[in-house]
Amino acid sequence: MTIRVNIRQLGxxxxxxxxxxxELPAQPATLREMITMLVQGCVSAYNARARQGEGGIRPMTExxxxxxxxxxxxxxxVNHGEKQADAAQAVQLAxxxxxxxxxxxxxxxxxxxxxxxxxxxxxxxxxxLIRLTMxxxxxxxxxxxxx
Amino acid sequence: xxxxxxxxxxxxxxxxGYRGTLVHLREKQLAPxxxxxxxxxxxxxxKWQHGRRVTDxxxxxxxxxxxxxxxxxxxxxxxxxxxxxxxxVPVEHWPVLLDAMDRVLEQPYAIGWERRAYRSLDRAAxxxxxxxxxxxxxxDVLLPFDxxxxxxxxxxxxVTEFMSKTDLHPTTALSARIACALDRQDAVVEAAIRDxxxxxxxxxxxxxxxxxxxxxxxxxxxxxxxxxxxxxxxxEGLRQFICENADMGxxxxxxxxxxxxxxxxxxxxxxxxxxxGVWLGLIxxxxxxxxxxxxxxxxxxxxxxxxxxxxxxCLSSExxxxxxxxxxxxxxxxxxxxxxxxxxxxxxGSHHQRLTAGYFAAGLNLPAFxxxxxxxxxxxxxxELDTVAVYLPRLMxxxxxxxxxxxxxxxxxxWRETFADEAEARRFHALFLSIRSRISKKLVFAPCVFPCxxxxxKRAIFPSASASWHAGWMMISSSMDRSRxxxxxxxDAGNFC
Numbered sequence: 001m002t003i004r005v006n007i008r009q010l011g012x013x014x015x016x017x018x019x020x021x022x023e024l025p026a027q028p029a030t031l032r033e034m035i036t037m038l039v040q041g042c043v044s045a046y047n048a049r050a051r052q053g054e055g056g057i058r059p060m061t062e063x064x065x066x067x068x069x070x071x072x073x074x075x076x077x078v079n080h081g082e083k084q085a086d087a088a089q090a091v092q093l094a095x096x097x098x099x100x101x102x103x104x105x106x107x108x109x110x111x112x113x114x115x116x117x118x119x120x121x122x123x124x125x126x127x128x129l130i131r132l133t134m135x136x137x138x139x140x141x142x143x144x145x146x147x
Numbered sequence: 148x149x150x151x152x153x154x155x156x157x158x159x160x161x162x163x164g165y166r167g168t169l170v171h172l173r174e175k176q177l178a179p180x181x182x183x184x185x186x187x188x189x190x191x192x193x194k195w196q197h198g199r200r201v202t203d204x205x206x207x208x209x210x211x212x213x214x215x216x217x218x219x220x221x222x223x224x225x226x227x228x229x230x231x232x233x234x235x236v237p238v239e240h241w242p243v244l245l246d247a248m249d250r251v252l253e254q255p256y257a258i259g260w261e262r263r264a265y266r267s268l269d270r271a272a273x274x275x276x277x278x279x280x281x282x283x284x285x286x287d288v289l290l291p292f293d294x295x296x297x298x299x300x301x302x303x304x305x306v307t308e309f310m311s312k313t314d315l316h317p318t319t320a321l322s323a324r325i326a327c328a329l330d331r332q333d334a335v336v337e338a339a340i341r342d343x344x345x346x347x348x349x350x351x352x353x354x355x356x357x358x359x360x361x362x363x364x365x366x367x368x369x370x371x372x373x374x375x376x377x378x379x380x381x382x383e384g385l386r387q388f389i390c391e392n393a394d395m396g397x398x399x400x401x402x403x404x405x406x407x408x409x410x411x412x413x414x415x416x417x418x419x420x421x422x423x424g425v426w427l428g429l430i431x432x433x434x435x436x437x438x439x440x441x442x443x444x445x446x447x448x449x450x451x452x453x454x455x456x457x458x459x460x461c462l463s464s465e466x467x468x469x470x471x472x473x474x475x476x477x478x479x480x481x482x483x484x485x486x487x488x489x490x491x492x493x494x495x496g497s498h499h500q501r502l503t504a505g506y507f508a509a510g511l512n513l514p515a516f517x518x519x520x521x522x523x524x525x526x527x528x529x530x531e532l533d534t535v536a537v538y539l540p541r542l543m544x545x546x547x548x549x550x551x552x553x554x555x556x557x558x559x560x561x562w563r564e565t566f567a568d569e570a571e572a573r574r575f576h577a578l579f580l581s582i583r584s585r586i587s588k589k590l591v592f593a594p595c596v597f598p599c600x601x602x603x604x605k606r607a608i609f610p611s612a613s614a615s616w617h618a619g620w621m622m623i624s625s626s627m628d629r630s631r632x633x634x635x636x637x638x639d640a641g642n643f644c
Contacts, residue, residue: 096415101380134383 001027003121005038006128019126031105032095032115034127039094043087049077050084103131169288169306177285180234188229193282206278213270219248219277227281235285240324244284247323250362251276253397256482257512264394264401264426265478265485265511272482283319294324298339300351307351318355325359329368340368344375357389361396361404369400373407383418390422398479402452409449414442423448427475428510429597439597444468451476462488462500467596470503478511486516493524498531505537506596517541518565522575529578532585533592 004019022041028034057076060068068074097103098115105112106128112119181194191205212222223230223245231241255264256272258279267273284290289310292302300307310318328336340356342348350356360368372389379386393404413419420440424430426448429439450457451472461473470492478485485507492504501524508517521541528534542565566572 132381134381135385 001121001123004124004126006126028119028121030116030119031098031112034119034121035094035098035105035115036091039091040087043085043090047084050082101132102134103129105129170286173286173288177235184229184233191278191281192235192285206274209277210271210274213274213277216270219252219270219273220245223248230281230285237290240284240290240320243320243324243327244281246327247280247320248277250323250326250397251280254362254395261512263428263478263510263512264475265482266398266480267482269483280319280323283317284323286317287320289318289321294328295335295339297321298325298336298343298351298356300349310352318352321352321355322358322362325356326362329359329363329365337368341371344371354388358392358396361392361400364397364399366399366403369403372400373403376404376407376413377411383416386413386416387418387422390419391425393422394426394479401479402449405445405449405452409442409445412442414440414445427471429471444472447472448476452479462492465497465499467499467503470500471507474504474507482511482513486511486513490520490523493520494527498534501528501534502537502596505534505541509541522571525578526574529581532582532590535582536590536592537596
């Protein structure tokens, strides 16, 4: 099935968020399954790019160029690393990240808070993942070295 | 009304006209009181004498009493009552200061950025911390306020705002007051803290509250702090603060925090990794590789802090991390025992244990011990170049060592700072010539003890038979070199090693 995932698209303007279609191999019954499928898909794409190397470079359109200019980095998105990502480890990290509250998931505008609660997805449903930022300091805690 | 005018209304009329921060106002209050003291007492309280060195005889007397095994509080009652009678520490807070002085003895002896978690059974080792504590109490601007009022925010907003904006004011006294109140089962203070952490209460002075809990002996409060650590989630700053202070409290609090980290796998957060690395002395300004710290590390720490058998097991292994943590766990209880154990491993252990013991010894902030151990090891194992690489910088822990052939028999040679007599200096001179003859232009040991550590040498640093040799710590170009506290940070360190 295909769902739409809201992500910031490379090459678009800085804050532009657009729905990117993601093909899932099966109907996920829970958020855990859905995150697993999404991560596996992303890892496969990443590893494919790594294998392809510079052979995967495509000419840039004017629109893509101007979008990249606006974010301050012109790149073809080539993965020059030789190391392949480990899908199982990536899935584990993604699930741990959700449990730690590092990102939140919204299904058609409603937050999904439990990894194992039943999830009913239909084709073209919209999913939004928002990554949150760690609070490195606090006004409550003054950053003073202990004595 | 300006902020400064507003602040000045909080203080006695004698200084009400002063325009400055709370700290400056307190210093203004203290100035005439300090002037009335003898120079020795002024020096004890940190008043700098312009251009003149004043003998800190108050400190020396305190140090002597500690050397004789006197409790700091007993000494204060005997010889430091001028602090109370002279108004430097309010009468009502005098018992809290006494309590805090004795409490310090179960905390690490080192202070500053390069501190380690090591504790000492030798009370004299705590002279720096005790003197600091007294100064903090004297300079504290929050003592006039009731503790519960401070914790519940029932103090003028200017005070809480000032305290949250500035980081140059003393707050140790507030942590000591919290710890003392908790151990005395003060229900109101406890309720205020619980409301802050477990309830809906707005947090005030959270850093001091965390330190106060860690200083206390209340296992239930340690448990609550552990829950806060687990619940911190996105609050990396909070997690960092708790972990970086975990080793500075009571041993029970330290064990409790280590257990929480191990049980909940909190080592996955970089702030926790960094704090654990700093506990162990594995992360320094020069080497901040967090990959060395893992779940295995915190599991070993948690086990070794509770189980003597686990320590023995670690010390008999050939794994660098296990050996290091085994020695570290002993040092957390008593640094003297760790020093003896490191010496045994260095002289009678396997080759790898000897290297790891050398790495461990370098982080103790005990230059006298480092030098003594390095001399023994270098003379015993001159053929092991990697051992020489690890221990030679330790021989120079106190600075440059100069060995000159012509200088060996002069009246006041520079080597006297490092070597006991001419015979010893000549032995080391011969040893260095021998090492020089065995190495090429450059020598690199990588990895050295730990995977990310390497030791690099240049032949040029060693003396030739005819030329003079001046080898300083700065010439040993080695990533194993760590910055360290000066001798002053560990007064008379040779006393207990």
